Amino acid sequence: MEKIVLLYHTTDGHTIEICEAIKNEIDTAKNEITIISLIEQPNFDITPFDKVIIGASIRYGYHDKSVFNFIKKNQGLLDQKKNAFFSVNVVARKPEKNTAETNPYLQKFLSQITWKPKLLDVFAGKIEYPKYNFFDRFMIQLIMKMTKGPTDKTQTYEFTDWNRVKAFGKKISEL
Ligand SMILES: Cc1cc2nc3c(=O)[nH]c(=O)nc-3n(C[C@H](O)[C@H](O)[C@H](O)COP(=O)(O)O)c2cc1C
DSSP: OEEEEEEEEOSSSHHHHHHHHHHHHSOTTTEEEEEEETTTOTTOOOTTOSEEEEEEEEETTEEOHHHHHHHHHHHHHHHHSEEEEEEEESGGGSGGGOSTTTOHHHHHHHHHOSOOOSEEEEEEOEEEGGGSOHHHHHHHHHHHHHTTOOOOTTOEEEOOOHHHHHHHHHHHHHO
8 A cells, every 4th residue: 555645736726626636546445645735734744655746836937835845845755755746837738838848837847946756747727717806817818818828708718638637647656
């Protein structure tokens, strides 16, 4: 029995949905899976776990500082374990920016940390115009206009390729 922990940062809940989808791909007869919010438990102890997966979304160009802080504090332990990282952002809806190697946010993130995750991926996120406050809705509309994305502020657009998320879950099982 392996112990796996999925640590996440989310603002609007999409990254936790991705964590749940990853969990569904992992055989629970052979693995014990725990999902933890980095905001609720910034000092979570990963010592007892065999595999540590961290997932975080992008907001205004950055992963949350709770993600950086956790990685910095736990780098020694992370390096001793099987581990993976994934990023969620809407730039990844573009085919030329949807791999770990070609996604600018993931590449920038990796250049800012010294941890080298053993498995990496990036998933396209979701735009939920009706859920946002006036400022965020305006900003996202502007970004979407500039990047030729959808701008109807009455709609929700989900770009996530769930088969890709499932494939990532399988790869975690095989780590
Ligand atoms: C206010 C705001 C700012 C965002 N900024 C970016 C951004 O700079 N680049 C990007 O690719 N996606 C951006 N996104 C898209 C989010 O990454 C996407 O909505 C993701 O699904 C959010 O995941 P979460 O619900 O787990 O936080 C932004 C979304 C919001 C609401």
